[in-house]
Amino acid sequence: MYFVSLFVLFATINGLVLASFEQDGVVSQQPEQVHLSLGSNPSEMVATWTTFNSAGQPIVEYGIKKLDKTAKGQSTEFVDGGSEARSMFIHRVTMKNLVPGQTYIYHVGSEFGWSPIFWFTTIKNGSDWSPRLAIFGDLGNDNAKTLPRLQEDAQSGQFDAIIHVGDFAYNLDTDNARVGDQFMRQIEPIAAYVPYMTAVGNHEQAYNFSNYVNRFSMVDSKTGEINNHFYSYDVGPVHFITFSTEFYFFTNYGRSQLHTQFEWIKNDLIEATKPENRALRPWIVTIGHRAMYCNLHFPNYTECLNRQTNFRKGDSEFPGLEDLFYQYGVDLEIWAHEHLYERLWPIYDEQVYNGSLSEPYTNPGAPVHITTGSAGCYEGIEYNVMEQAEWSAKRIYDYGFSIVTIHNSTHLSFEQLSAEKGHKVVDKFTLIKDNHDSYETRKLTSS
Numbered sequence: 001m002y003f004v005s006l007f008v009l010f011a012t013i014n015g016l017v018l019a020s021f022e023q024d025g026v027v028s029q030q031p032e033q034v035h036l037s038l039g040s041n042p043s044e045m046v047a048t049w050t051t052f053n054s055a056g057q058p059i060v061e062y063g064i065k066k067l068d069k070t071a072k073g074q075s076t077e078f079v080d081g082g083s084e085a086r087s088m089f090i091h092r093v094t095m096k097n098l099v100p101g102q103t104y105i106y107h108v109g110s111e112f113g114w115s116p117i118f119w120f121t122t123i124k125n126g127s128d129w130s131p132r133l134a135i136f137g138d139l140g141n142d143n144a145k146t147l148p149r150l151q152e153d154a155q156s157g158q159f160d161a162i163i164h165v166g167d168f169a170y171n172l173d174t175d176n177a178r179v180g181d182q183f184m185r186q187i188e189p190i191a192a193y194v195p196y197m198t199a200v201g202n203h204e205q206a207y208n209f210s211n212y213v214n215r216f217s218m219v220d221s222k223t224g225e226i227n228n229h230f231y232s233y234d235v236g237p238v239h240f241i242t243f244s245t246e247f248y249f250f251t252n253y254g255r256s257q258l259h260t261q262f263e264w265i266k267n268d269l270i271e272a273t274k275p276e277n278r279a280l281r282p283w284i285v286t287i288g289h290r291a292m293y294c295n296l297h298f299p300n301y302t303e304c305l306n307r308q309t310n311f312r313k314g315d316s317e318f319p320g321l322e323d324l325f326y327q328y329g330v331d332l333e334i335w336a337h338e339h340l341y342e343r344l345w346p347i348y349d350e351q352v353y354n355g356s357l358s359e360p361y362t363n364p365g366a367p368v369h370i371t372t373g374s375a376g377c378y379e380g381i382e383y384n385v386m387e388q389a390e391w392s393a394k395r396i397y398d399y400g401f402s403i404v405t406i407h408n409s410t411h412l413s414f415e416q417l418s419a420e421k422g423h424k425v426v427d428k429f430t431l432i433k434d435n436h437d438s439y440e441t442r443k444l445t446s447s
């Protein structure tokens, strides 16, 4: 009580508008949980961080050799839906007019305190370069097997960006969102250095996904607006489309968003496949949490009926996505959710369309699907799965993460690293596409 009185007195004396509550017994205006995400073009980078009390105007000081530039942003108060209604302040600042492909140092904060100094490198301009990204899903606080390597690789400049394909912390909302705070602290050594791009998973569903929506800042490159559920962006010769598979499962939050998202995906694909756009960015890669073709046993996991999720074909209530992705020539579909790694043969409508028997991933007749959900969480590896289907080319039950390298307009290589085998590459394939048109217009060769 004495402490609170002193604090209120301090706030009054300084004429400041400060929240007068304490967070876990401490008044905290120090920035923490710093993380980056891509802005609407290679000249922008977004920094997001948290304080537990109001901390005034959020600022990023940054520069190439010294902190000689300043960007200001916005703060929003987020009240977690748990019983304690814990409050936190999320600060977002977009650095603009950055030089593409340039390394910057920066720190975040306000007149009330500053983070340590971090650094990042902006992605390069245009499409004539070879991005390298780490991709994984299902990373928790406990048993986060891949975390040390990801932290090390991020800080040594191994990745242009990182994609976390849903299921964070286990869970962001647990223990009145304290588990979420701890997770965001654990990924800071990754995400304060490399843009950390996200998709939503089922573990984020509490309170209408509010922890996920509030803690991240995913910018749709066309609108410049933040939409953490569905958004798209370009990295070199790739157009990434991220969407929510969870709209199809948590319909208790409504159904309209599902239709809104479908129309958005369709329009985004129409735009991305205009000849001039596809010539510039031939690769289209989708990111969603639950795999279209799946392995989880019914009835324990009702989302995987007949080895497929409900959004593959859709039904009378909502449209499915597989036809859309096939029609617009999506090259690669990346999923997570199942805690293993699985590579599929090129597939459409349950049929395998390998390029040829000897070179299945050269000019395939359908999109390639990868499930990469083994980054590590307390639930462990998924062993309770159905036997390998005929459309499954490879399954790995190790903890690990994936690296995708887009070499040029025709070659994309994908590697799976095992955390349990010293980060040895345990699977690798190269997708070769001389033609990125709709599969409908190609002569298909079934294996």
Ligand SMILES: [Fe+2]
Binding pocket: 166, 167, 201, 202, 203, 289, 336, 337, 338
């Ligand atoms: Fe999941």
